[in-house]
Amino acid sequence: MKTAQMKIQQMAFMLIAVTLFFVLVLMFFLVVKFAGLKETASELEEKNAMLLVSKLANSPEFSCGNSFGKNKINCVDADKIMMLKENIEKYKDFWGASNIEVKKIYPKTKNARTCELGNYPDCDSIRVYSKEISGFDASNFIILCRKETSEGETYDKCEVAKMMVSYS
Amino acid sequence: MKKNKSGQEEMVGFALIVIIVAVIILIFVGFSIKKPQKEPIESYEVESFIQSFLQHTSDCKDKIEYLSVQKLMIGCFDNEKCEEDGRETCEVLNATLTGILNEGWKVGEGGLTRGYLLEVSSGVKKIVSIQEGNVTKNYKGAMQPLGRNDIQIEFTAYY
Numbered sequence: 001m002k003t004a005q006m007k008i009q010q011m012a013f014m015l016i017a018v019t020l021f022f023v024l025v026l027m028f029f030l031v032v033k034f035a036g037l038k039e040t041a042s043e044l045e046e047k048n049a050m051l052l053v054s055k056l057a058n059s060p061e062f063s064c065g066n067s068f069g070k071n072k073i074n075c076v077d078a079d080k081i082m083m084l085k086e087n088i089e090k091y092k093d094f095w096g097a098s099n100i101e102v103k104k105i106y107p108k109t110k111n112a113r114t115c116e117l118g119n120y121p122d123c124d125s126i127r128v129y130s131k132e133i134s135g136f137d138a139s140n141f142i143i144l145c146r147k148e149t150s151e152g153e154t155y156d157k158c159e160v161a162k163m164m165v166s167y168s
Numbered sequence: 169m170k171k172n173k174s175g176q177e178e179m180v181g182f183a184l185i186v187i188i189v190a191v192i193i194l195i196f197v198g199f200s201i202k203k204p205q206k207e208p209i210e211s212y213e214v215e216s217f218i219q220s221f222l223q224h225t226s227d228c229k230d231k232i233e234y235l236s237v238q239k240l241m242i243g244c245f246d247n248e249k250c251e252e253d254g255r256e257t258c259e260v261l262n263a264t265l266t267g268i269l270n271e272g273w274k275v276g277e278g279g280l281t282r283g284y285l286l287e288v289s290s291g292v293k294k295i296v297s298i299q300e301g302n303v304t305k306n307y308k309g310a311m312q313p314l315g316r317n318d319i320q321i322e323f324t325a326y327y
Contacts (some may be wrong), residue, residue: 006176013179020186027193054216072223074216106224106268106326133232142270143223158225160217160268 053140078146098130137166228260275301
């Protein structure tokens with residue numbers, strides 16, 4: 001092998017080595033930079049989901065307001081959403097969600113039924129958009145309140161429920 | 169010529185080592201920036217759960233109204249009874265919380281929750297303690313003071 005050929009070969013190897021070295025440095029930099037990314041991403045995801053459902057639950061269309069005592073957090077007015085369900089065409093793209101469902105957790109009725117004006121409040125879940133929950137969804141516990149009558153007196157009846165919002 | 173050959177061999181060896189190291193680091197980077205998996209239970213769920221069940225209306229009535237779980241806890245601490253049927257508030261509180269927990273956190277049955285523990289206490293006095301399923305190393309919990317009689321609510325969900 002000629003000396004010139006040898007030099008070219010050496011240079012080629014040297015170039016590969018230098019390139020790989022820089023690639024390694026870049027990779028090291030990336031690893032350091034993205035080290036906290038996983039935690040930050042899951043924290044953000046958690047926060048977003050919570051904000052999403054809480055934002056809806058506390059929006060004027062859903063929230064209890066002052067109807068059930070002082071301002072309650074994550075309190076949804078069942079009577080209000082039953083009326084909203086009946087007039088949902090006016091709110092078709094208002095929240096950007098493909099479906100919103102409020103499911104009663106406790107106490108359950110004997111036959112798990114979807115709420116309609118005919119069977120309300122003797123039912124378990126209120127489907128605001130009348131569709132199945134599909135695609136990406138977020139859920140959170142809420143308190144579902146309504147006005148109930150007992151022995152001629154009206155009182156506030158609040159039950160534990162779960163609000164599910166889906167985006168397709 | 170012999171010296172040159174030895175140099176070539178050294179360079180090839182170095183290049184090979186660098187390539188192997190690069191591949192290992194690439195795999196490592198691939199794993200570290202992989203999309204994080206969603207946790208089966210989020211901590212905000214636990215916090216919201218406590219907030220929600222505290223406002224749940226029970227079937228125990230005092231002179232004025234049907235008591236919420238929050239008021240039942242205070243009633244239980246003071247050993248009060250339901251006005252309508254004379255049941256102990258502690259008994260109603262226990263039954264209501266057990267029902268809510270059973271429906272809200274399904275243990276097993278293909279669900280992700282392995283178990284839960286709910287404790288309501290005031291100092292060293294335990295008002296309610298409900299446990300179901302197994303205690304695991306993965307858990308999400310929250311604590312909420314009631315602001316009266318030093319009552320504290322602690323809930324932990326294991327997954």
